Amino acid sequence: MSKLGKQDQQELILRIAVPTPLRRLFDYLPPPGIGQAPTPGTRVRIPFGRQKLTGIVLQCRSTTNVPPGKLRRAEALLDNEPILGPVLLRLLEWAANYYQHPLGEVFSAALPQRLRQGHPAGQSVEYWHAAVELGSACDTLARAPKQKALFELIFERKRLSRAQLRESGFSSDLLRQLESRGLVYRQDASEPASAFDPLAIRPCGQLELNAGQERAVVDINAQRDNFRCFLLDGITGSGKTEVYLQAMAVQLALGRQCLVLVPEIGLTPQTVSRFQERFDCRVSMLHSGLSDSERFSAWDSARTGAAAIILGTRSAIFTPMFKPGLIVVDEEHDSSFKQQDGFRYSARDLAVMRAREEDIPVILGSATPSLESLNNARRGRFTHLRLDTRSGSSRPAPMRVLDIANQGLEDGLSETAALAIQKHLELGAQVLVFINRRGYAPVLHCVNCGWVAECDRCIAQFTLHSNPPRLRCHHCGKVSGIPSSCPHCADSKLMTLGAGTQKIEASLSKRFPGFPVLRIDRDSTRSRKRLDSMLMQIQAGKPCLLLGTQMLAKGHHFPDIGLVLVIDADSGLFSADFRAQEQLAQTIVQVAGRAGRAQRAGEVIIQSRHAGHPLLQNLIQLPYRELAATLLGEREAAAMPPFSHLTLLRAEATSMQAGIDFLRQLQRQLPSPPRGTECLGPIPAPMEKRAGRYRSQLLLKASRRSDLQRALQHLLDVSEALKPPSGLRWSVDVDPLDLT
Numbered sequence: 001m002s003k004l005g006k007q008d009q010q011e012l013i014l015r016i017a018v019p020t021p022l023r024r025l026f027d028y029l030p031p032p033g034i035g036q037a038p039t040p041g042t043r044v045r046i047p048f049g050r051q052k053l054t055g056i057v058l059q060c061r062s063t064t065n066v067p068p069g070k071l072r073r074a075e076a077l078l079d080n081e082p083i084l085g086p087v088l089l090r091l092l093e094w095a096a097n098y099y100q101h102p103l104g105e106v107f108s109a110a111l112p113q114r115l116r117q118g119h120p121a122g123q124s125v126e127y128w129h130a131a132v133e134l135g136s137a138c139d140t141l142a143r144a145p146k147q148k149a150l151f152e153l154i155f156e157r158k159r160l161s162r163a164q165l166r167e168s169g170f171s172s173d174l175l176r177q178l179e180s181r182g183l184v185y186r187q188d189a190s191e192p193a194s195a196f197d198p199l200a201i202r203p204c205g206q207l208e209l210n211a212g213q214e215r216a217v218v219d220i221n222a223q224r225d226n227f228r229c230f231l232l233d234g235i236t237g238s239g240k241t242e243v244y245l246q247a248m249a250v251q252l253a254l255g256r257q258c259l260v261l262v263p264e265i266g267l268t269p270q271t272v273s274r275f276q277e278r279f280d281c282r283v284s285m286l287h288s289g290l291s292d293s294e295r296f297s298a299w300d301s302a303r304t305g306a307a308a309i310i311l312g313t314r315s316a317i318f319t320p321m322f323k324p325g326l327i328v329v330d331e332e333h334d335s336s337f338k339q340q341d342g343f344r345y346s347a348r349d350l351a352v353m354r355a356r357e358e359d360i361p362v363i364l365g366s367a368t369p370s371l372e373s374l375n376n377a378r379r380g381r382f383t384h385l386r387l388d389t390r391s392g393s394s395r396p397a398p399m400r401v402l403d404i405a406n407q408g409l410e411d412g413l414s415e416t417a418a419l420a421i422q423k424h425l426e427l428g429a430q431v432l433v434f435i436n437r438r439g440y441a442p443v444l445h446c447v448n449c450g451w452v453a454e455c456d457r458c459i460a461q462f463t464l465h466s467n468p469p470r471l472r473c474h475h476c477g478k479v480s481g482i483p484s485s486c487p488h489c490a491d492s493k494l495m496t497l498g499a500g501t502q503k504i505e506a507s508l509s510k511r512f513p514g515f516p517v518l519r520i521d522r523d524s525t526r527s528r529k530r531l532d533s534m535l536m537q538i539q540a541g542k543p544c545l546l547l548g549t550q551m552l553a554k555g556h557h558f559p560d561i562g563l564v565l566v567i568d569a570d571s572g573l574f575s576a577d578f579r580a581q582e583q584l585a586q587t588i589v590q591v592a593g594r595a596g597r598a599q600r601a602g603e604v605i606i607q608s609r610h611a612g613h614p615l616l617q618n619l620i621q622l623p624y625r626e627l628a629a630t631l632l633g634e635r636e637a638a639a640m641p642p643f644s645h646l647t648l649l650r651a652e653a654t655s656m657q658a659g660i661d662f663l664r665q666l667q668r669q670l671p672s673p674p675r676g677t678e679c680l681g682p683i684p685a686p687m688e689k690r691a692g693r694y695r696s697q698l699l700l701k702a703s704r705r706s707d708l709q710r711a712l713q714h715l716l717d718v719s720e721a722l723k724p725p726s727g728l729r730w731s732v733d734v735d736p737l738d739l740t
């Protein structure tokens with residue numbers, strides 16, 4: 001804290017980040033009785049309009065543009081010490097700027113709810129401090145020797161707690177007298193952090209590294225004290241986790257904390273126990289399933305240093321750390337690291353930014369790295385570490401594409417695929433059937449007149465679900481009953497088209513009686529218990545069929561899988577989304593990686609009506625890294641990311657025209673585009689209507705990021721003066737992943 005002289009007191013102005021959609025800081029006078037400038041990162045309670053809000057002090061200065069009569073006074077400081085340190089403050093300010101999101105809301109997103117609501121952070125203790133110099137106190141207290149002695153003690157020790165007062169033998173009456181004379185003042189302070197003890201952590205069960213792992217660990221640890229970003233690019237089963245663990249061991253031994261980010265559904269009990277078992281230390285978990293108080297306690301344990309390892313999903317990137325040493329982002333290509341609404345940040349990108357600010361190493365790991373990260377490695381920004389062999393004796397499973405163009409399918413399954421399933425089950429292996437479509441069937445229609453069941457709030461078909469039997473919209477969540485006859489031509493019977501997980505589950509159970517079918521999708525795993533019990537059944541190793549969506553492709557270890565069958569690869573082949581091929585390749589490689597993990601020879605079959613498609617052919621012939629190089633070449637030729645930068649402006653309104661008009665109005669505010677900057681649109685979004693609102697978009701594309709940032713900054717500055725029509729919402733998505 002910096003002390004200000006008395007004459008400056010009325011001039012102290014706090015600049016505060018306030019949780020509102022307004023894109024600026026707000027000036028306030030300090031709370032009554034506060035003459036010292038609070039350290040940035042301290043929370044403060046302020047009146048805001050008619051509300052009381054919790055803001056964060058970012059700066060203290062002596063001038064303001066607010067006219068004196070309008071300047072309001074903050075009500076109270078909520079912390080004696082900042083709850084966010086300088087690195088996080090800088091990171092959040094940077095992120096607000098970069099993602100063009102209001103700073104106050106960015107801060108809110110970073111704090112646990114309890115702190116947003118103004119509750120105290122941590123345990124606090126009262127301390128008394130000297131308010132005046134020793135000389136002047138001695139003059140005042142010339143005739144009160146006991147008070148003088150106590151004052152001298154406080155002055156000497158800088159501060160005194162009640163417990164210390166008791167030990168010193170002075171009475172609390174004396175202290176009260178000093179306080180009422182204004183010679184000492186009271187202040188609460190957090191308990192000193194009790195950081196974890198590095199000597200107590202002895203890694204157990206460390207594996208002997210193979211040559212590739214050894215090189216990776218040596219390279220990472222050579223940079224253990226400063227910023228460097230490593231791309232750990234290793235096929236499934238190559239032992240990336242062992243590399244993380246051994247790099248972490250070095251940091252933990254130095255008393256430094258490690259932050260590990262995993263995808264949303266990757267935070268399984270198995271993941272946690274892997275870290276817990278290796279290091280007998282406090283592992284704090286941060287994910288969306290926590291209660292407020294659990295979240296706060298995990299957050300606080302990271303801040304005080306009590307937690308040695310912080311394991312969390314996307315938003316854990318904002319966790320303060322007492323002494324950070326290493327950040328790991330596992331499955332860095334996963335789309336759940338990008339927040340899809342509100343403050344649309346990428347936790348992977350912020351992890352790199354944060355590591356830079358903290359000056360510590362960061363590891364991005366994946367078997368299927370994003371094209372962005374591969375390009376950064378190619379350009380030398382990231383150190384590229386490759387792991388190309390599976391640990392132990394297991395081999396990657398060979399893949400083949402099964403041409404189903406002219407085959408009859410029974411519930412999505414070809415005869416050839418069914419025979420392969422039969423063979424593997426009889427050999428005692430497990431079979432994984434992958435289909436990225438939950439529900440019973442994606443279409444319910446009338447054969448007579450062509451009517452299709454559609455959600456009236458979206459431009460989208462209803463998905464038929466079997467248990468309970470309902471129509472569900474996967475876009476807005478609307479649920480509707482199943483009509484018994486066609487609502488259009490009245491008497492005709494309705495039929496389903498296509499197959500989702502539920503229909504295939506029924507079909508597999510019928511065809512392979514005697515083998516359990518375990519369905520793993522968002523519907524069947526709403527209860528954590530149910531998922532865990534299914535995972536346990538799989539670990540037991542008996543032959544069975546696992547059937548599921550994307551959820552199956554992530555983070556799990558299924559050592560007994562002999563066959564992986566991809567029911568349908570075709571939807572990603574012809575999508576208009578420029579990332580569709582990358583995502584399809586990643587998904588298939590990840591799912592395929594579940595096969596042949598232990599001793600068992602594996603096999604991967606991909607059903608397709610377009611078996612000759614170059615992507616599929618490359619997928620089965622080339623390692624992912626070479627396939628990715630091909631895709632990167634295509635991106636470069638098309639000048640798409642990572643060879644250009646995108647920002648998507650979205651509008652949602654009660655009519656399509658209103659949205660388009662508003663985006664056009666925004667577009668007119670853009671300065672004449674510098675070379676290499678393009679503005680595409682406004683056009684209706686690929687998904688034109690969702691949850692009753694019409695959606696449109698304007699895409700900005702630039703070859704230089706700084707041009708785009710400047711244009712956006714300008715746009716948002718002038719946009720405050722634009723009045724969007726009522727009912728219109730709009731948003732900015734920098735580096736969008738989802739263009740629908």
Ligand code: ADP
Nearest residue numbers: 207208209210235236237238239240241242391
């Ligand atoms: P990845 O995360 O790259 O898919 P994992 O880290 O999960 O791979 O490792 C796959 C399996 O190989 C695990 O069972 C792990 O215990 C084992 N493993 C990893 N490294 C070694 C090693 N050096 N020696 C023996 N087994 C290893």
Ligand code: ZN
Nearest residue numbers: 446449486489
């Ligand atoms: Zn009909």
Ligand code: ZN
Nearest residue numbers: 455458473476
């Ligand atoms: Zn809908």
